[in-house]
Amino acid sequence: MNLHTDKKNTTHGTGFFTVDEFKKIGKDVVFENGVLVFHPETIEIGNNVYIGHNTILKGYFQSDFTIADHTWIGQGCFMHSAGGIAIGVAVGIGPMVKILSSHHRIDDLSKPILFQDIEFKAVVIESGCNIGMGAIILPGITIGEGAVVGAGAVVTRNVPPYAVVAGNPAKILKYRNDPESVAQNSTTLA
Numbered sequence: 001m002n003l004h005t006d007k008k009n010t011t012h013g014t015g016f017f018t019v020d021e022f023k024k025i026g027k028d029v030v031f032e033n034g035v036l037v038f039h040p041e042t043i044e045i046g047n048n049v050y051i052g053h054n055t056i057l058k059g060y061f062q063s064d065f066t067i068a069d070h071t072w073i074g075q076g077c078f079m080h081s082a083g084g085i086a087i088g089v090a091v092g093i094g095p096m097v098k099i100l101s102s103h104h105r106i107d108d109l110s111k112p113i114l115f116q117d118i119e120f121k122a123v124v125i126e127s128g129c130n131i132g133m134g135a136i137i138l139p140g141i142t143i144g145e146g147a148v149v150g151a152g153a154v155v156t157r158n159v160p161p162y163a164v165v166a167g168n169p170a171k172i173l174k175y176r177n178d179p180e181s182v183a184q185n186s187t188t189l190a
């Protein structure tokens with residue numbers, strides 16, 4: 001494996017921001033102390049959005065990051081929008097949730113994974129969902145409207161609308177709109 005690279009690491013900056021740097025920002029948006037924002041010029045935030053203490057929003061120069069009206073984001077979350085993130089209206093996101101939208105390829109054995117190409121895969125969280133504390137949403141995942149993700153879940157597959165999922169990897173516990181469905185259906189996500 002060739003461990004050498006000529007690419008030098010550079011700083012991403014402080015993450016300190018002012019509201020006029022965003023691509024778009026609505027009314028009544030709350031940023032608690034310690035929120036850090038990178039590439040705010042790629043981020044659109046709607047009205048009445050709450051962002052809790054020490055949350056990190058990482059925009060990326062070639063992707064869009066949108067957070068729609070009335071969404072609530074808890075403390076200490078980490079959201080990396082390299083591949084794009086779209087969060088719908090009135091989504092509840094618990095503390096310490098992590099959302100990733102890119103990863104390095106791993107197929108070239110001649111060089112470290114860190115130096116391999118990055119794959120970008122957007123994450124979509126549709127309106128009215130609730131994401132439990134500490135959940136991890138992996139690249140490319142869509143969480144359907146009104147779905148519930150349990151605390152600590154690792155979401156590796158798309159979540160259907162109104163499903164309740166939990167665990168690592170996340171599995172369907174039931175559907176909010178069809179509570180009797182658990183016994184009949186496979187609990188494996190598609």
Ligand SMILES: CC(C)(COP(=O)(O)OP(=O)(O)OC[C@H]1O[C@@H](n2cnc3c(N)ncnc32)[C@H](O)[C@@H]1OP(=O)(O)O)[C@@H](O)C(=O)NCCC(=O)NCCS
Pocket residue numbers: 074093094095131132133148149150151152153164165166167173
């Ligand atoms: C996933 C969740 C919504 C399920 O709630 P529920 O429908 O009342 O489910 P139950 O408590 O009846 O549990 C059903 C089964 O799922 C399991 N389960 C529940 N939550 C789980 C979780 N987070 N991870 C793994 N398994 C979980 C239970 O152990 C139970 O398993 P069993 O049938 O083998 O005994 C809930 O447990 C949860 O995690 N809520 C998130 C809370 C949160 O973080 N809120 C954000 C704060 S702002």
